[in-house]
Amino acid sequence: MTKNRVTENSEFNSELKLQGFKVYKTDSNLGGHSYSRKDFYKINITNGKFLFHYSDRTIETEETYLFFGNPHVPYSCEPISESFLGYTCLFTDNFLKQIDRSESLQQSPLFKLGGTPIFNLNRQQKETISGLFEKMLAEQESSYVFKDEVIRNYIGLIIHEALKMQPTESSSKHTNATERITSVFFELLERQFPIESTQQHLQLKTAQDYARYLNVHVNYLNSSVKEVTGKPTTSHIADRVISEAKALLLHTDWNISEIAYALGFEYSTYFNNFFKKKTGMVPKSVRASNI
Structure with missing residues (x-):
């Protein structure tokens, strides 16, 4: 089904x-x-x-x-x-x-x-x-x-x-540039989700991608996000990708390769390794837990 x-x-x-x-x-x-x-x-x-x-x-x-x-x-x-x-x-x-x-x-x-x-x-x-x-x-x-x-x-x-x-x-607007750029980063991150089609894939995958889009140096973006949140930009991106991956595994019938592609991974092996490193589980085990 x-x-x-x-x-x-x-x-x-x-x-x-x-x-x-x-x-x-x-x-x-x-x-x-x-x-x-x-x-x-x-x-x-x-x-x-x-x-x-x-x-x-x-x-x-x-x-x-x-x-x-x-x-x-x-x-x-x-x-x-x-x-x-x-x-x-x-x-x-x-x-x-x-x-x-x-x-x-x-x-x-x-x-x-x-x-x-x-x-x-x-x-x-x-x-x-x-x-x-x-x-x-x-x-x-x-x-x-x-x-x-x-x-x-x-x-x-x-x-x-x-x-x-x-x-x-x-x-009210943020009172300083550090909070403002951090807020814009999170809004830009969220706009990429949810992934609704196997033909859709992430346009912004790395901290460098976001910095380029926001027209700021990547070091400035990283330092701002870490100052406000305590975590680096890459951690927030990875956490959001993992959250989306779990949703796709649990709520769609897409195969692992399709999910990997949609989330910006060229090969499903890269996605499997990334997912296991972040969660301690392989994608198939998450999907199996919902059967």
Whole structure:
């Protein structure tokens, strides 16, 4: 049986991948979110209290919250309330890119790594955003030929409503060049993922590649990243490649050579050696553990 990278039923996945988006109502009968990497962006509004585990943080929500999930950060949420109701919108990276000024939106505090993904809503905010979800639901079921564009506009409105709630200090620019170049490096690193096709492969593989793209000397990039994070640039690149490799091994039926190529390795032997050095395991053993 082919393994789907999106861990929901195959009919749902096919529709999501074909259209690039899906809007639906959620309730307590569907349970919480599993702690796993997803290959779609998510915006969710829920009436009910939850304990959210997002990346390395834990956040307790109030009665109504708005959540923004991106494909690169694992998350889970544990219901505190006995019941909950809400709406969820899922959309692929390609669908997001078609939104006007999508590049700036992807760099916003709502979706980027280290940003603020959860907002507690007051009554007026809840009514406004719930109304936009209702409109998306209605549009999704319509036969209007340009409904995709209308839904993109509704997504954009929800994003901008959340940006209005964003604390000013969270959107402030880095105070020095070292932090700024480090932030840009991580955003550039994340933009290369997820790998969605066997024909897709990494364009930037080394610290030198990133430095050249950023128009800085590689020594300056390395010293900046290490000063801010305590780890060299190459370690962060390797960690992200390993994370992507595990996702591809667990959630696709691509063979090892295809995965190696997509991740920038000329030969699968190089990939196997790299993977074993970083994890202590061979790629096949990771895939076998999920059978």
